[in-house]
Amino acid sequence: MNEHTTQRKVALVTGANKGIGRAIAEQLAALGMTVLVGARDPRRGEEAAAAVRAAGGDAHALALDVTAPATVREAARLVEERFGHLDVLVNNAGITGSGQVAPQDAVDQIPSSVDLDMVRxxxxxxxxxxxxxxNAMLPLLRRSPAARIVNVSSHAGSLTLTSDPDGPFAALLPSAAYTPSKATLNALTVQYANELRKDGILVNAAAPGFVNTESNNHTGHLTPAQGAAVVVRLATLGADGPTAGFFSEDGPLPW
Structure with missing residues (x-):
């Protein structure tokens, strides 16, 4: 390790080669962090990291497929070898299950006819x-004096919002895959926060909003940079910041 790497905070963003993840990486780099651009496709990850560097940031591609345990372990080994610790982990990698279809149009996720393989x-x-x-990165996060974990969720993960027949999400088609996965991610966020609270590691869930990305065929009305803002805020919380919370840019969200 050289002096340059030890002085900067180190952040890992999964699924960071495009969309919200890339905007998160760009914003964390702009704050002076060394950003590890996690991507399943090493070439795309390197392209994104190079763009962050071209803008003046410190970024490095990291091959990482969250569904492939061997690449997760290898990524943790590389972070350990090069930096020795991790300050920020943003779990942004996610799929809708329906390809480039906006959640409200995903007819293949209707519970009574859903394909279980898609849910899995x-x-x-x-x-x-x-x-x-x-779990792979936790030993490295424990070496940080102020580690932060942010799980990128969705307003769709709110049971309160999605169960209101008169609320803004009443028009969404019922979903047995994406929406329950984000509700589960919220529950998981609370459990990790409860375990790690005593260690000073703050763990929160963020809902970026309806962002214009490939996953919804570019139908969102927010830019990736706008969607990234709440994630970056939670990734840079002070010691007195919240943990076990669920937030949008407008503030706390109901579970």
């Missing part, structure tokens, strides 16, 4: 992948 695939990335990455 969505949970594999959105839930089990998060557990795998947190």
């Amino acid at each position: 695939a969505v949970f594999e990335t959105n839930v089990f992948g998060v557990i795998a990455v947190i």
